[in-house]
Amino acid sequence: MPEPLNTIKHNTTINILLADDDRDDRELFGKALKEIPIPTSLKTVNHGEELMDYLLANSNDLPDVLFLDLSMPRKTGFECLVEIKENKKLKGFPVIVYTTSFSRGIDLEMQLSNILSNQGAQGYIRKPDGFKPLIEVIHKELIRIIEKPDLTTGKKNRIKTGPINAAVSLKQMNILLADDDIDDISFFKKALEVVPLVTHLKTVSDGEELMKYLLENSENLPHLLFLDINMPKKNGHECLIEIKKNEKLKDLPVVMYSTAKEPDTISTLFKVGAVIYIHKPSDFTELVQVILHALPIASENIFSNGKLKCTFNS
Numbered sequence: 001m002p003e004p005l006n007t008i009k010h011n012t013t014i015n016i017l018l019a020d021d022d023r024d025d026r027e028l029f030g031k032a033l034k035e036i037p038i039p040t041s042l043k044t045v046n047h048g049e050e051l052m053d054y055l056l057a058n059s060n061d062l063p064d065v066l067f068l069d070l071s072m073p074r075k076t077g078f079e080c081l082v083e084i085k086e087n088k089k090l091k092g093f094p095v096i097v098y099t100t101s102f103s104r105g106i107d108l109e110m111q112l113s114n115i116l117s118n119q120g121a122q123g124y125i126r127k128p129d130g131f132k133p134l135i136e137v138i139h140k141e142l143i144r145i146i147e148k149p150d151l152t153t154g155k156k157n158r159i160k161t162g163p164i165n166a167a168v169s170l171k172q173m174n175i176l177l178a179d180d181d182i183d184d185i186s187f188f189k190k191a192l193e194v195v196p197l198v199t200h201l202k203t204v205s206d207g208e209e210l211m212k213y214l215l216e217n218s219e220n221l222p223h224l225l226f227l228d229i230n231m232p233k234k235n236g237h238e239c240l241i242e243i244k245k246n247e248k249l250k251d252l253p254v255v256m257y258s259t260a261k262e263p264d265t266i267s268t269l270f271k272v273g274a275v276i277y278i279h280k281p282s283d284f285t286e287l288v289q290v291i292l293h294a295l296p297i298a299s300e301n302i303f304s305n306g307k308l309k310c311t312f313n314s
Contacts (some may be wrong), residue, residue: 013039014064014142019051021072031133038142048075052083059089065145070099085120096123096141153259177203178210180231184280191287207234211242218248231259237269242274
């Protein structure tokens with residue numbers, strides 16, 4: 001918690017850029033700033049493309065800090081974060097991710113925080129409920145900026161979490177989804193859009209199409225395969241067996257993603273070589289949560305010789 005609001009004084013104006021597509025959230029943020037005894041100026045942008053255009057046009061006179069929402073149109077906050085940290089003129093610009101959380105558990109919050117930290121964010125704030133908590137979290141971040149000037153010089157205070165961060169620091173995670181259900185595919189695509197990782201999704205609709213694609217692209221495999229069990233022509237279990245017996249395909253991390261819940265089925269899939277089993281959730285938020293958790297865990301499997309075995313049930 002920051003010190004009481006009436007005790008912290010600062011004479012230099014802090015120039016803040018807020019990127020958020022929610023008008024009410026922008027207005028509330030501005031009102032909160034007026035309650036903090038630190039001189040500030042606020043510039044707002046409504047979407048990712050507008051943000052990047054503004055930063056590139058003002059790269060020689062950047063604000064002191066960016067508060068960045070993740071779920072924005074045209075270009076997501078995560079895509080903007082990656083672009084900022086890869087640009088020589090912008091990479092030292094401090095970014096505080098300020099967003100609605102899709103994860104309700106402490107472990108998932110830490111996972112999200114670690115992912116963002118590894119991509120170069122200097123802070124992560126989950127949008128609080130209520131005006132007073134909002135004042136407090138913004139005030140705390142501004143004090144941190146004042147007290148730690150290294151935040152504005154490009155020195156990154158990163159959380160070190162081993163192989164998991166090495167995996168999610170990929171510029172783009174290429175995902176293959178094998179599923180014959182059109183609605184489930186659409187649901188999965190929408191969930192990926194709000195997961196804070198840059199992803200590319202390729203889909204196939206049956207087992208034969210899956211194996212044909214993998215064999216034709218064995219030198220350039222996706223990073224992860226999400227594999228449904230109940231598919232036509234060749235089911236997911238049969239495909240998993242073929243994948244793990246093929247020298248060129250056996251190291252591909254496979255996430256089983258299905259409606260099946262039988263313990264014996266799940267146990268068999270793990271024995272064959274699946275790294276994660278996910279029971280398909282019907283709720284959108286739950287789907288985002290399991291994908292958020294599964295991507296880094298499955299990615300860590302790349303660095304851990306296939307020893308991870310995890311089950312997620314909705």
